Amino acid sequence: xxxxxxxxxxxxxxxxxxxxxxxxxxxxxxxxxxxxxxxxxxxxxxxxxxxxxxxxxxxxxxxxxxxxxxxxxxxxxxxxxxxxxxxxxxxxxxxxxxxxxxxxxxxxxxxxxxxxxxxxxxxxxxxxxxxxxxxxxxxxxxxxxxxxxxxxxxxxxxxxxxxxxxxxxxxxxx
Amino acid sequence: xxxxxxxxxxxxxxxxxxxxxxxxxxxxxxxxxxxxxxxxxxxxxxxxxxxxxxxxxxxxxxxxxxxxxxxxxxxxxxxxxxxxxxxxxxxxxxxxxxxxxxxxxxxxxxxxxxxxxxxxxxxxxxxxxxxxxxxxxxxxxxxxxxxxxxxxxxxxxxxxxxxxxxxxxxxxxxxxxxxxxxxxxxxxxxxxxxxxxxxxxxxxxxxxxxxxxxxxxxxxxxxxxxxxxxxxxxxxxxxxxxxxxxxxxxxxxxxxxxxxxxxxxxxxxxxxxxxxxxxxxxxxxxxxxxxxxxxxxxxxxxxxxxxxxxxxxxxxxxxxxxxxxxxxxxxxxxxxxxxxxxxxxxxxxxxxxxxxxxxxxxxxxxxxxxxxxxxxxxxxxxxxxxxxxxxxxxxxxxxxxxxxxxxxxxxxxxxxxxxxxxxxxx
Numbered sequence: 001x002x003x004x005x006x007x008x009x010x011x012x013x014x015x016x017x018x019x020x021x022x023x024x025x026x027x028x029x030x031x032x033x034x035x036x037x038x039x040x041x042x043x044x045x046x047x048x049x050x051x052x053x054x055x056x057x058x059x060x061x062x063x064x065x066x067x068x069x070x071x072x073x074x075x076x077x078x079x080x081x082x083x084x085x086x087x088x089x090x091x092x093x094x095x096x097x098x099x100x101x102x103x104x105x106x107x108x109x110x111x112x113x114x115x116x117x118x119x120x121x122x123x124x125x126x127x128x129x130x131x132x133x134x135x136x137x138x139x140x141x142x143x144x145x146x147x148x149x150x151x152x153x154x155x156x157x158x159x160x161x162x163x164x165x166x167x168x169x170x171x172x173x174x
Numbered sequence: 175x176x177x178x179x180x181x182x183x184x185x186x187x188x189x190x191x192x193x194x195x196x197x198x199x200x201x202x203x204x205x206x207x208x209x210x211x212x213x214x215x216x217x218x219x220x221x222x223x224x225x226x227x228x229x230x231x232x233x234x235x236x237x238x239x240x241x242x243x244x245x246x247x248x249x250x251x252x253x254x255x256x257x258x259x260x261x262x263x264x265x266x267x268x269x270x271x272x273x274x275x276x277x278x279x280x281x282x283x284x285x286x287x288x289x290x291x292x293x294x295x296x297x298x299x300x301x302x303x304x305x306x307x308x309x310x311x312x313x314x315x316x317x318x319x320x321x322x323x324x325x326x327x328x329x330x331x332x333x334x335x336x337x338x339x340x341x342x343x344x345x346x347x348x349x350x351x352x353x354x355x356x357x358x359x360x361x362x363x364x365x366x367x368x369x370x371x372x373x374x375x376x377x378x379x380x381x382x383x384x385x386x387x388x389x390x391x392x393x394x395x396x397x398x399x400x401x402x403x404x405x406x407x408x409x410x411x412x413x414x415x416x417x418x419x420x421x422x423x424x425x426x427x428x429x430x431x432x433x434x435x436x437x438x439x440x441x442x443x444x445x446x447x448x449x450x451x452x453x454x455x456x457x458x459x460x461x462x463x464x465x466x467x468x469x470x471x472x473x474x475x476x477x478x479x480x481x482x483x484x485x486x487x488x489x490x491x492x493x494x495x496x497x498x499x500x501x502x503x504x505x506x507x508x509x510x511x512x513x514x515x516x517x518x519x520x521x522x523x524x525x526x527x528x529x530x531x532x533x534x535x536x537x538x539x540x541x542x543x544x545x546x547x548x549x550x551x552x553x554x555x556x557x558x559x560x561x562x563x564x565x566x567x568x569x570x571x572x573x574x575x576x577x578x579x580x581x582x583x584x585x586x587x588x589x590x591x592x593x594x595x596x597x598x599x600x
Contacts, residue, residue, distance in 0.1 A: 052181050059185050059204070063192065066200035075200060080207035083182060090178065091319070094310055095261050098280035106259070106280055117214065121207035128203065154213055 001092035001103070002043050004111045008085035008118070009039035012058050015078035019062075019070035028065065032078075035061055039085065051089045058082035076125040080118040088114070183212040218318030227252055227260060227283055229307050229324050237469075238332045240299040243273055248291040248307065252283035261310040262291065267302035267330075270295035297332040299430065301477045304328040333472040334427075334434040337583050342439065342590065344573075346404045346527045348500035354403030355443040356502075361397030368399040405448075405461055405498040406440045408433050410475070411489075411507030412453025414482040418508070420535050420579065425508050428533045428579040430475050433506045435583055436531065437471045440504075449474055450496060452489075454481025458496055489517045500525040508534055512563070519570040529590075530567060531575045531583075536560065 013036020020028035039054050059079055066075040088110065095103055135143070186208025193202035228251040238244060248264050264277035275293030283289060306323040313319070341355070349358040361368045370383055373393030386394040410433040417426040433449070441447045441463065448461030449471045459467070459474045485491065489507075497503060503526045505518070521528055536557050564574050577586035 062204050063189055063201050066204050072200040072203040075204045076207055079204050083207055083211045095280050097276050097278040102280040121210045125203045
């Protein structure tokens with residue numbers, strides 16, 4: 001899983017560097033590559049806080065590039081790859097003591113599925129850049145309601161997951 | 175799972191807010207992966223809980239001896255309809271190094287199928303608790319993972335290793351009424367000659383000393399020393415300040431083994447044996463006999479640990495009221511403080527007989543390369559100081575077993591240095 005995480009963090013760094021090069025800012029490209037190197041170099045540090053910090057750095061550099069008008073596709077790709085790298089890094093210790101053969105097989109499957117999962121938002125951003133829908137008041141209202149319903153479904157799923165994670169309350173004899 | 179996703183979700187919200195404030199579509203675009211990732215994971219995670227397998231842990235024995243290898247079996251029974259990907263990890267206690275196998279399963283487990291995780295660990299002394307089993311379940315497309323902890327507690331008691339000892343001579347001032355192996359300092363039926371006394375009607379004629387009769391002209395009979403069981407109280411000194419570190423172990427680990435061996439030895443002889451662990455807390459096993467008492471004492475010793483509480487800093491506060499009057503005390507302690515001699519002397523003055531087992535790590539051999547090195551000199555000085563200390567203890571009436579821990583206790587017991595035996599006629 002460390003290799004999968006390294007691959008995705010490197011992919012994220014490459015996207016950041018690509019975005020910086022497109023802006024003709026070699027300094028930012030160097031920063032992107034340095035962030036990638038940092039992500040790979042800190043593998044021995046197993047604490048989740050380090051993974052969170054790395055994701056934060058990748059997100060902030062991607063946002064900075066986006067603010068400087070770098071291609072949104074590259075910035076989104078960088079964020080998506082960093083997310084998968086972050087996730088893989090958090091999963092790695094959980095399966096560390098499994099049989100190496102099982103671990104390798106799991107890592108390959110995980111990498112394939114994560115690549116698809118990381119590709120979805122990039123496609124969405126690409127579609128957003130290509131598609132321009134003319135909205136009337138009615139379609140806008142309908143879209144808002146649809147988004148609201150999706151949000152409620154999302155919150156319900158979040159709540160059910162969160163509540164089942166918590167320990168049950170102790171029995172009250174009264 | 176939900177808590178873990180809060181971080182990317184928060185980051186996504188922050189980016190989206192920054193994009194809206196700065197009216198920058200590109201920053202908004204960067205927030206999309208975070209939202210999408212969290213949403214997909216959360217929606218997928220809601221279905222993971224259905225596939226939690228039934229888990230059972232089997233350990234062949236719940237009482238072990240340190241160094242034993244124990245094979246732990248974790249049975250998993252599949253329950254999910256979709257055979258999800260599972261990662262089941264057992265959590266052996268920290269004092270159990272892994273010998274063979276792995277405490278983890280990673281793979282798919284179809285419904286009504288069973289699989290086993292087998293692993294072997296080596297046991298270290300103590301009370302150990304296998305904790306919950308961590309189960310990670312991936313959703314059907316492995317888009318999300320849900321973590322559960324299955325409460326499955328198993329408590330293992332790992333007793334200290336017991337060494338078989340040769341007979342140890344103890345001389346308590348009072349013994350019990352039942353026949354045993356301890357000399358009672360009373361004339362009667364036994365094996366060792368005790369003395370002579372005038373014949374009284376009813377005495378066994380086979381015990382008449384005919385030589386004394388020839389000399390004195392009156393009938394004299396031989397008496398032999400009675401052998402009885404005794405009250406023996408083993409005191410394990412668990413004060414952190416008196417013990418030293420020896421590589422991966424401390425003298426305390428050796429002291430615990432010595433206490434276990436001595437308690438087992440005296441119990442096997444039929445004595446009434448109690449145990450006091452003095453240091454962390456007063457752990458007291460009331461005196462008793464038999465196998466059950468041995469188990470009880472070993473359980474106490476399994477749980478024994480070093481303590482540095484101020485109230486137990488000195489042996490002065492030893493709760494002597496717990497020990498039967500005029501009984502035998504077996505103190506297992508490296509001691510080392512000159513003030514301890516006075517405390518041991520007080521115990522003897524109160525009527526107890528004291529046997530001191532003194533574990534230490536001072537190697538007796540000098541270095542071949544450089545016998546005059548500073549380390550050897552220091553060792554010799556320490557040995558000298560220790561010899562004087564033990565001689566002082568012997569002078570107040572303590573029997574001393576000086577035990578270098580790199581040799582078996584059995585060998586050290588053969589070199590027991592007895593105090594001058596004070597005979598008290600009852």
